[in-house]
Amino acid sequence: MRTVTCAAPVNIAVIKYWGKRDERLILPVNDSISFTLSLDEMYSKTTVSISPTFTEDKFWLNGKEESLENPRIQNCLKEIRRRASKRKLEGSDEDVLNWHVHICSANNFPTAAGLASSAAGYACLVYALGQVYGVEGDLSSIARQGSGSACRSVHGGLVRWYKGEMEDGTDSFARPIAPANHFPNLRVIICVANDGRKKTGSTEGMRRTVQTSRLMQYRIRESVGLRIDSMMQAIKEKNWSAFCDLTIADSNEMHAVCQDSFPPCIYMSDTSHAVASLVHQYNEIQISKGNLNNKVCYTFDAGPNACLFVPGAVANEMLSLLLRTFPPSSPPNADNFIRGMKPQTLSLSKELESIADENAQSGRLKYLIHTKVGEGPRVLTEDGAHLLDPVSGLPTESGGMA
Numbered sequence: 273m274r275t276v277t278c279a280a281p282v283n284i285a286v287i288k289y290w291g292k293r294d295e296r297l298i299l300p301v302n303d304s305i306s307f308t309l310s311l312d313e314m315y316s317k318t319t320v321s322i323s324p325t326f327t328e329d330k331f332w333l334n335g336k337e338e339s340l341e342n343p344r345i346q347n348c349l350k351e352i353r354r355r356a357s358k359r360k361l362e363g364s365d366e367d368v369l370n371w372h373v374h375i376c377s378a379n380n381f382p383t384a385a386g387l388a389s390s391a392a393g394y395a396c397l398v399y400a401l402g403q404v405y406g407v408e409g410d411l412s413s414i415a416r417q418g419s420g421s422a423c424r425s426v427h428g429g430l431v432r433w434y435k436g437e438m439e440d441g442t443d444s445f446a447r448p449i450a451p452a453n454h455f456p457n458l459r460v461i462i463c464v465a466n467d468g469r470k471k472t473g474s475t476e477g478m479r480r481t482v483q484t485s486r487l488m489q490y491r492i493r494e495s496v497g498l499r500i501d502s503m504m505q506a507i508k509e510k511n512w513s514a515f516c517d518l519t520i521a522d523s524n525e526m527h528a529v530c531q532d533s534f535p536p537c538i539y540m541s542d543t544s545h546a547v548a549s550l551v552h553q554y555n556e557i558q559i560s561k562g563n564l565n566n567k568v569c570y571t572f573d574a575g576p577n578a579c580l581f582v583p584g585a586v587a588n589e590m591l592s593l594l595l596r597t598f599p600p601s602s603p604p605n606a607d608n609f610i611r612g613m614k615p616q617t618l619s620l621s622k623e624l625e626s627i628a629d630e631n632a633q634s635g636r637l638k639y640l641i642h643t644k645v646g647e648g649p650r651v652l653t654e655d656g657a658h659l660l661d662p663v664s665g666l667p668t669e670s671g672g673m674a
């Protein structure tokens with residue numbers, strides 16, 4: 273039996289992927305750019321075992337057995353096995369391709385809640401399969417066939433997914449464009465307003481947008497390509513202020529085309545807009561003081577939860593501002609309100625206190641996840657890492673917990 277366990281990170285797009293030019297191959301209508309987040313706080317963990325004694329392929333997700341009929345998982349498996357069979361196979365490796373596979377995966381954060389679980393999940397699956405079958409080379413174009421955004425979680429730091437021009441998708445892959453410390457000491461705060469399953473998934477939402485929104489035609493033809501160029505320039509020049517403005521503009525444009533779809537896809541809630549407005553008020557203060565490097569930006573995926581990118585110098589201040597503006601409604605929530613990296617001192621200037629008090633709405637946010645930018649997937653070798661028992665190939669007691 274061969275068993276490998278890997279962890280893969282979430283990524284958050286700053287120029288969004290929204291819309292496909294090919295649904296089956298998962299080819300996007302535009303390039304996108306993302307930050308990969310640290311594995312320390314949010315990750316998918318996947319164990320893959322192959323054995324001549326297994327009688328069928330099996331898959332467990334978050335502790336529950338699921339069907340492997342899912343065509344997206346099947347496409348990833350097929351492509352990995354095809355690549356493995358193309359390699360020069362030594363001895364027993366040829367048999368290995370006929371062995372059945374057991375896959376057990378779990379996320380340590382909510383699944384299908386607009387927190388990029390499919391991105392981390394499929395990147396992890398493909399990375400772990402790649403390790404088991406000894407597949408080398410670009411894995412991003414395989415992860416893409418699981419979930420588009422997953423192709424960016426195969427790398428760390430700032431990553432660009434090139435949409436490609438070819439009909440067969442061979443030139444649609446992700447590449448790292450800058451390391452994780454490119455903007456040094458950057459923090460990420462995810463403001464979780466709702467971590468339940470979302471009503472309209474990204475796949476259905478983007479299909480509806482491509483089919484019905486006229487504003488989407490403007491985004492594709494006139495807008496997002498230029499924004500990608502400006503973003504590449506801002507990254508090259510380490511122009512944080514421009515980076516923030518472009519990130520905010522692209523999130524707003526994505527949600528505008530969602531709203532313009534028929535029937536509309538509404539992902540942002542009143543709470544989302546309140547967080548966005550707080551960030552704009554905060555930035556106005558920084559701009560008025562000439563501290564452009566202290567600006568904060570927000571972006572929203574297909575859900576109401578804001579993801580904030582925050583310079584390290586003001587991360588504690590931003591956490592304090594969020595805590596005072598959106599305090600937890602009841603004591604049990606207060607204990608675990610700021611998850612992830614522990615903030616140091618929480619204090620606010622009089623000016624920020626009054627902004628918080630003007631906007632205060634308790635109980636609007638369930639919790640915050642405080643994390644940072646990070647590296648791509650990795651193999652886990654520590655004792656007890658496996659989610660499948662290396663002898664029986666069945667889920668261990670911790671099989672449902674990442």
Ligand SMILES: Nc1ncnc2c1ncn2[C@@H]1O[C@H](COP(=O)(O)OP(=O)(O)OP(=O)(O)O)[C@@H](O)[C@H]1O
Nearest residue numbers: 316377384385386387388389390393473474573574
């Ligand atoms: N660890 C995992 N391994 C394999 N598949 C996973 C894993 N986690 C999530 N998925 C797949 O991704 C689906 C959720 O994807 P969906 O796009 O609906 O939500 P999301 O990725 O959390 O949100 P968004 O893409 O909008 O940020 C799950 O139903 C499951 O099929």
Ligand SMILES: C[C@@](O)(CCOP(=O)(O)OP(=O)(O)O)CC(=O)O
Nearest residue numbers: 285288289419420421474475573574
């Ligand atoms: C809003 C987004 O997070 C959309 C992610 O969509 P998915 O990658 O989940 O969609 P499928 O390719 O259909 O699986 C923006 C982004 O990550 O770029």
